Amino acid sequence: MAEVAPAQARPGDAVLVLVHGATLPPTGTLAGRPLRFWPAGEGRWLAVAPLPTETPPGPATVGVLADDFPLTPALEIEPPAFSSTTLSIPPKFLEPPAAARRRMALDQAAISRAYDRPFGPPLVGGRFRLPLDVEPSGRFGDRRVYNGKTEGVHYGLDLPSPSGTPVVAGADGEVVLARDCYMSGKTVLLAHGAGVFSASLHLSRIDVKVGQAVSGGQLIGRVGTTGRSTGPHLHWGVKVDGLWVDPRSAIRLDFTGGDAERMTPPDAPAGDAAASPAPLPLPGPLPGPLPGPLPLPSGPPPPAADGSAAPPR
Numbered sequence: 620m621a622e623v624a625p626a627q628a629r630p631g632d633a634v635l636v637l638v639h640g641a642t643l644p645p646t647g648t649l650a651g652r653p654l655r656f657w658p659a660g661e662g663r664w665l666a667v668a669p670l671p672t673e674t675p676p677g678p679a680t681v682g683v684l685a686d687d688f689p690l691t692p693a694l695e696i697e698p699p700a701f702s703s704t705t706l707s708i709p710p711k712f713l714e715p716p717a718a719a720r721r722r723m724a725l726d727q728a729a730i731s732r733a734y735d736r737p738f739g740p741p742l743v744g745g746r747f748r749l750p751l752d753v754e755p756s757g758r759f760g761d762r763r764v765y766n767g768k769t770e771g772v773h774y775g776l777d778l779p780s781p782s783g784t785p786v787v788a789g790a791d792g793e794v795v796l797a798r799d800c801y802m803s804g805k806t807v808l809l810a811h812g813a814g815v816f817s818a819s820l821h822l823s824r825i826d827v828k829v830g831q832a833v834s835g836g837q838l839i840g841r842v843g844t845t846g847r848s849t850g851p852h853l854h855w856g857v858k859v860d861g862l863w864v865d866p867r868s869a870i871r872l873d874f875t876g877g878d879a880e881r882m883t884p885p886d887a888p889a890g891d892a893a894a895s896p897a898p899l900p901l902p903g904p905l906p907g908p909l910p911g912p913l914p915l916p917s918g919p920p921p922p923a924a925d926g927s928a929a930p931p932r
Contacts, residue, residue: 621683621690623649624872624879630674630699631760632868633859636692637877638664638685647683649694650674652860654683657740657813665877667741667813669862670696672760672772704761704773719801726800733796733808734816734858741813743790747870748835750786750819750855751778751842757854759865774863775818775856782823782851784842789817789855789870790835794827803854804845809833813874814861820854821845 620639628634636654638645640662647654647666654666670679679694715723757777788809795816796808805822823843827833844851857869872879 621645621647621681621685621692623681623692623694624877626693627695627697628670628868629697629865630670631672631863631865632670633857633864633872634668634670634694634868635872635874635877635879636666636668636681636683638683638690641685643686645683645685647681647690649681650679655738655814655860659875659877663877665874667815667859667872667874669859669864671862672699699760704757715801722801726798726802729798730796730800730808733810734861736795736810738814739812741811741815741874742792743811743813743815743835743874745875746873747789747817747857747866748787749778749866749870750789750839751780751784751853753778753780756852759863759867775820775854776866778853778855780842780851780853782841782843784851785838786819786822786840786842786853788833788835788837788839789857789866792817792833794829794831794833794839797825797827797829800846802847804848805840805843806846807839809839814859815869816858817866818854818856818858820856821848821852823851 622637624635624637634649636647636649636656637659638656641664642662644658645654645656645664649668650670652668654668656664656666659665664685674696676696676698679696681692681694683690683692755776756779757773759773759775761773762771790809790811792809792811794807795810796806799805803818803820805825807819807822807825807827809817811817819840821843822840823845824841825839826841827839833839842851842853855866857864857866859869
């Protein structure tokens, strides 16, 4: 038996694929992308998969082979509700000078090395949490118009908060990047296992270092407005198997139990700024006095949903 959780999702979401009763590691594909399973108990296997933002609405193609038996769990893709936002930013972030382009190339090389991790079971015990207790001001999939002409896509959540506000890890993981990048400013990248990463951008201060193990809820930095930023906020992104996904979908996945909450109520249609997003799990109080270092670049809008040319804004 195989199932997808949740059974209804939108382009840009992350979903879990659960297989029961298999003695050997299953194989499979979802939306044309290979699935990578890890053991999740006796006869149970889990995989986490990203849905590309261009996935068309309707039934998705899911195929699993478990102990040589083909399975076709159901997954229905609902229409996306991406909106559009206009922003004004300094021209140097749209047409970087030569020195900045050299720095961006070094940033990108460091980021690529950080993503070069072997696949293994998730370090996440249960679910992700939001790194800040605030309502998002910018959502995943927003179409961005910079200075009235340059267009891009926003591959994360913008969480507004005063500079210096503590930022915590969304889940257990390992720090694989702690860097001041040209576009994303002071950035922390965490590896969570199973091909899952989270990125905290535009920090004013980094409070962790590469190679450090962190727990969900642990301080990793402070809100700022470094890099390409229009004001103090945290850009928080989640990457699954090489694609940026809507972080709100990731925090609804139970990486231990294999279930998922649906994102309800649905997002407002594009342009409806009055509607409220679905409620999100929020972090609890931070323990005691917290220490006071980490980066992922925003950059001119990345040309592809996989974020290969630049990290999210």
